Amino acid sequence: MRTPFTLRFLQNLPRAGWVALAVFALLAWVLVPLAHLALPEGHPLHMSGYVLNLSGKILCYMTVAVAMDLIWGYAGILSLGHGLFFALGGYAFGMYLMRQIGRDGSYGADLPDFMVFLDWKELPWHWTGSDSFLWAVFLTMALPGLVAFVFGYFAFRSRIKGVYFSIITQALTYASMLLFFRNETGFGGNNGFTDFKRVLGFDITSADTRVVLFGLSAALLMGSIVLGRVLIGSRFGRVLTAIRDAESRVMFIGYNPLHYKLFIWTLSAVLCGLAGALYVSQVGIINPKEMSPANSIEIAVWVAVGGRGTLVGAVLGAGIVNLAKSVFTVTVPQYWPFFLGGLFIVVTLFLPHGVVGLWRQLRRRRGGAPRDEATSENSVIPAVSEAAAS
Numbered sequence: 001m002r003t004p005f006t007l008r009f010l011q012n013l014p015r016a017g018w019v020a021l022a023v024f025a026l027l028a029w030v031l032v033p034l035a036h037l038a039l040p041e042g043h044p045l046h047m048s049g050y051v052l053n054l055s056g057k058i059l060c061y062m063t064v065a066v067a068m069d070l071i072w073g074y075a076g077i078l079s080l081g082h083g084l085f086f087a088l089g090g091y092a093f094g095m096y097l098m099r100q101i102g103r104d105g106s107y108g109a110d111l112p113d114f115m116v117f118l119d120w121k122e123l124p125w126h127w128t129g130s131d132s133f134l135w136a137v138f139l140t141m142a143l144p145g146l147v148a149f150v151f152g153y154f155a156f157r158s159r160i161k162g163v164y165f166s167i168i169t170q171a172l173t174y175a176s177m178l179l180f181f182r183n184e185t186g187f188g189g190n191n192g193f194t195d196f197k198r199v200l201g202f203d204i205t206s207a208d209t210r211v212v213l214f215g216l217s218a219a220l221l222m223g224s225i226v227l228g229r230v231l232i233g234s235r236f237g238r239v240l241t242a243i244r245d246a247e248s249r250v251m252f253i254g255y256n257p258l259h260y261k262l263f264i265w266t267l268s269a270v271l272c273g274l275a276g277a278l279y280v281s282q283v284g285i286i287n288p289k290e291m292s293p294a295n296s297i298e299i300a301v302w303v304a305v306g307g308r309g310t311l312v313g314a315v316l317g318a319g320i321v322n323l324a325k326s327v328f329t330v331t332v333p334q335y336w337p338f339f340l341g342g343l344f345i346v347v348t349l350f351l352p353h354g355v356v357g358l359w360r361q362l363r364r365r366r367g368g369a370p371r372d373e374a375t376s377e378n379s380v381i382p383a384v385s386e387a388a389a390s
Helices: 005-011 015-038 049-072 082-100 113-117 133-157 163-181 207-232 235-252 257-283 293-306 311-331 333-350 354-365 377-389
Strands: none
Touching: 015 049, 015 207, 049 082, 049 207, 049 257, 049 293, 049 311, 082 133, 082 163, 082 257, 082 293, 133 163, 133 257, 163 293, 207 235, 207 257, 207 311, 235 257, 293 311, 293 333, 293 354, 311 333, 311 354
16 A cells, blocks of 8 residues: 555654754744844844854755755765856846846946946846846746756766766866856856845845845755655655666666656756855855856865765755854965865765764764665665566
């Protein structure tokens, strides 16, 4: 007898996971707004606008880390170009934010300031519909998804994988960065988009708007985690993990890895695009530097530090690295690259399963070994074979 989908949906996340999500939702949607809006600035529990924006930015990074973990931790696809999808989502929504400036720009014109400076007379064709919020939201998901789908289809169909796939993704994001640096592309060149004023008619820098954007970032993160758990806990997830461990054996029993890898790859890009849209709304700027290969490599470092193949590990890794980055870039910014490189070396040599793996080792020593999220080959392949036979 097959288990109803609703019950399977609820069972994919254990009770402790639902409790953690409920606590996080209470913190993000109740306590943080109260700390920012209700408490005066002199109060010790008051959350300043800077801290709120920083927290919202890190939540967006956590969503990107979850998206990376879905393809790297569970599908074995290491991307060194995910910063491209994050930036494309930011640019797609940034176009809408630039149109919302209206005549409040420095030149008082209908066109964005950088177009006036370059003596443009009209909007380029790819800005059509950029004044519509719904079109901007659609473009935020569709543009990264389309680029990922087209690239992934040809790459996976050609069975490019491993280090070769990683190099190609890095080349893709680097080429895109060089393209967006050019003024004639209509994306602001080196400066990108900035000086945003409004979103849906509301002041984008007001306290209420900042709280709403923070809440949406938290909702996107929670939705990504739940969606990831549902997919990984389903038959699709078992096949995906089997492809990661033994792709040839999965093909032998009748599955086509192309469809599974292409779906999770495209979904991961869409999640990055949504995170990029919320990121640009809170940070207030988007430029081609977000596409730099170094940023994409840093995303992989987040997942490695937290523990790939564990969604919570990706979240922890993004939080740990970005909080450390915030401290280092304020106090000793020149030492941050050395710290990041040293951290990655330490994790690679001594913590191959990241922070979550270390925690599980400590739990095992105390006699309470938890079940690994990332299923091993010996257990996944028979399960997939049984499902195919049935």
